[in-house]
Amino acid sequence: MKRVVIIGAGTGGIILANALSKKLKAEMKGGRLEIVVFDGSESHVYQPGNIDIAFRGADPKIFRRPITQLLSREVRLFKRPVSRIELDNRAVIYDSGLKMDYDYLVVATGSVAAPETIPGLAEASLNFHRSQEDARRVWEALSTFRRGRIVVLTALPHKCPPSPVEAVFLIDELMRKKGIRDEVEIAYATPYTRAYPAHGIADVVEPEMEKRGITTYTLFNIDYVDPSTKKIYSLEREELAYDLLIAIPPHRGAEVVINSGIGGEEGWIPTDKRTLKIRGLDDAYAIGDATDIPISKSGVVAHLEAITTAESIASQIHGMGKVYLYNGRINCPLEMGGRRAVFVSGTYTRQPERQNPSIAKYLMKRLFNRLYWTMLSGALEPIFNIYLGPPYDVNEGAEGVEEVSRDRPV
């Protein structure tokens, strides 16, 4: 019997497991294949909900569901974390020493916010990226904030590129609603040259920030924070004072990736951006936030990479020899407050373009929050396919991938 092991039941892992079990129903029924998913958490969290928890006081419970309810019944869920990945032995280790072999592996272990990697940051700041509890603490701090300077600070790399700017706009909206906007200064510090990395989107965001009296500090790369004086220092030797610091901390890959010696110190798995295979391997893939692909770490990407990988693995199992190549499609909503939003859309070959914020796009974002759980089951794929087309190109047997070596001595 063949076995596909998926590590991580997040956005990417769940979509992949459900898509694969649909494609390979016959093999599974006939006892020729099993799909195993590992995840130590009880629930899957819809992380975009952290925005509503942190800036609108929403109830965290709305945005999480037990993993067992989200996976197709044919998939075997092991409710425990993998402790080591042995790519050379084609095996994963769990429960302090138990070993499970695989024929195909997909690592979908996501990324985590790691404020502790910057001196002083964990102590000095709140964030809405690490967990629902963290997001809740942001809401509590904003609810009691009366006057002074709120700094929203971005460090790299992090998931969901729009989230810092959304935070800034929603804090502005909240302070206006509370009638204390005149007492509160809002500053946004970013390592980029503009308020948003994609210039087409920066063109829309920057005038809106200016209109609302939000000060932007560009090219600000955090070095450390001194919580005793409430000052942030940058690598460029600038300093910025705060009363309340809301950070988007630098992110890292999962512990297990780092401990297995796969993704360097920061745990980003070396992955081919088109085939989604772990570099140099034919039987192991990485999808979603876990990879080192230079693309936005977002649920949309995890989703589309899962769909692409499901096709590739099914083709390998069926012996079809087709290679599915992800086209780099992204499509992330960016909320601008006042019930308006834009979508940051593009591919590996098409950059995000300037567009006007609208209520329709905001409503689409809200609708998507509701449809998310249905989407995980795969029920919406036929609709996505009709409107957007597949997120991949197909190569009949060829690899079609360029490799670029990473660090090498001069």
Place this chain on the structure above:
Amino acid sequence: MRHVVDARGSFCPGPITELIKTYRKAQPGDEIELLATDPAAKSDVAAWAAKSKNEVVEVKEEQGYIRIVIRVTPKGG
């Protein structure tokens, strides 16, 4: 040490993210070779290098992408 950073195909969050990720762990004297298809890469990297006082040693238009080489100076120097 020369670090090759292949940010081709990245527009959001774009080449600067990859550059800064590598810069944070690079040592003074290292070179970072950045490959990018984002047309904003040239001006973004120039602005970043000027502010962070790193040196742009080469900017070259290749077929379909740009190659930018940066020499890392002592941080905060």
